[in-house]
Amino acid sequence: MQVTLPDGATLELADGASALVAARAIGPKLAEQAVLARVDGEVRDLRLALPDGARLELLTTRDRDDPDALAVLRHSAAHLLAEAVRRLYPGVKVAIGPPIANGFYYDFAFPEPIREEDLAAIEAEVVRELSEGRAWERVDVDRGEARARFEGEGETYKVELVDTAEGDISLYTQGDFTDLCRGPHLQDSSPIGAFKLTGLAGAYWRGDERKAQLTRIYGTAFFTKKDLDAHLERLELARANDHRRLGTQLDLFHFDERSPGSPFWHPKGMAIFNALDDLRRRENARRGYSEVKTPLIYDKALWVTSGHWEKFRENMFQIPVDDGQVFAIKPMNCPGHMVMFGSQLHSYRDLPVRYAEAAPLHRNELAGTLHGLTRVRYVTQDDAHIFCTREQIDDELDGCLEFLRFLYAIFDIEPRAELSTRPDDKLGSDAEWDFTEEKLIEALARHEIEYFVGVGEGSFYGPKIDLHATDSLGRSWQLGTIQLDAQMPARFDLTYMGPDNREHPIFVVHRAFFGSLERFIGILIEHYGGAFPVWLAPVQVRALPVADVHREAAGDLLGALGLGGVRADVDDRDETLGKRIREAELQKIPYVVVWGDRETRDAMAVRRRGGQGVESMSMDSLVEEIAEQSPLS
């Protein structure tokens, strides 16, 4: 048989030859350094037979930055961890241990709980294994054999995995540890140049909170120590961009244990919030949305109608009132908008109706899930509900996707799109969901948006197009969402009068593009590292009088800048100019104007953020330059 190499050359091999055999045929050094084969673009264990005519690419220890090569390295490192844990903790059961972004984990059921301080000993044991060296052996076995083996070892989780595994069963053995595993794996442990355990956490078996909670040990591995050090350094730098840290440093917001999960927006943070809200309001107005305001608390009866009482009650703050009546604070705007729409009769001529409202919402999120601004209990969505006919759905979805692209381009954020389909606890029939899901799929196709499918991730009332972005620590957060809903309008008996003088069902598009302003600002803080573009910067210009005698002039300057629509402040503290400039830089203020004897309105000394020098600029041109940089102008 024949395989093709990346340079186009072909290689003759005996039938059934593995990638390793191919590597040896090319050169012993290559065979020694090989960690992984890519066959027709797919990763494949070196030991597996190659198909005739395959395009073969061999990854070696030199591909130390290749994600696939790193994944194999880390997957093998996870097996070393399991081997060490089994030796150190007799009676432990192993579950699963995959590679993940930046590392790997392995889940265990320990006979006794372990603590973080135990990790050092475990890591030392793995390091010992590495110094001894380990080689992986792969065998393909039949299901019964694998099952018997793990049953004999008391590895009940592995037994369950064997029972539910699809396709052939393969085992990898290194040292005295054999694991059920598809692979691929390294030939031996020599490429693992650095190994580190990074954390300990609980994790439910198969991600199901009703199942046993296992102990997950996180770690990472690299081809070289240098790569590990670089990784740790990157993490350190990322921490500097953490919005919780910057929120304090830049005086944007804070949290208080007397209202967990709800930010206190300081004046500077509120300036950012308001800039986004201004953008929201103006763009909505341009696109035919109407601003409305609906109540914050509602009788439980409303939530029963909407379905929230059944599906979302745990996440709602409830307020007992007189006579056993219960009210609840709204976690979403939609039911209120349903009531508003239903308060009047609507002709087909009126549609679509687009209600926008950025009201405060409260969700009683589980305590353990709160996270700075990205997971809060007080949520402000740039929310809107579009009430339309069946025929208008496509146009409205198109409008949403265009709107969304317009907004994200402003921030230079490229989110990943997800199509979230019907969940297990959905309202409505499969036929209805077939229709609404198809509408979203078609809209994504029209806009040539690539997406992944989140099976069962939809809302209980409808499928969604969700947008995800990543924070400074690599965590993914959902931002915007577009949801198509046939359920809630039906539950509220919403209809419109058609040209045939008969009532027709209403469809609703729920949409929020920032998602929650809180979360979006959290992501923005990290995206910009606190150095906001001028239009978002809480303080756009800081005036620094050189000496006491210049205070009044600096104050006048502030007034003039304010009239020009610029957010400006003055630092006239009794500190040296150098110190005040340093602080303005640390506060990441875009423009600093120093005002002394030499300055006039026509020739101000302006220093730009991060710049070294000073330039002379008139006040008018500064005001103009700032205005030009705003999407609001």
Add this chain to the structure above:
RNA sequence: GCCGGAGUAGCUCAGCUGGUCAGAGCACUGCUCUUGUAAAGCAGGGGUCAAGGGUUCGAAUCCCUUCUCCGGCUCCA
């Protein structure tokens, strides 16, 4: 909610094998200096060591409970 870790001044942190352990830097206040592009000098105020309970002659330090935060899991904008 679950697993693990932590909570000391406004911020960042030291002290935590129980006994001058209540500290440092920044910030803040006062005074001196009157300042020209990334940290002037001196002095001073400030903490029920998260809260409550316990062990002890003695607790920031050890134990228990609660709250909050951090890293994950589940959930989610």
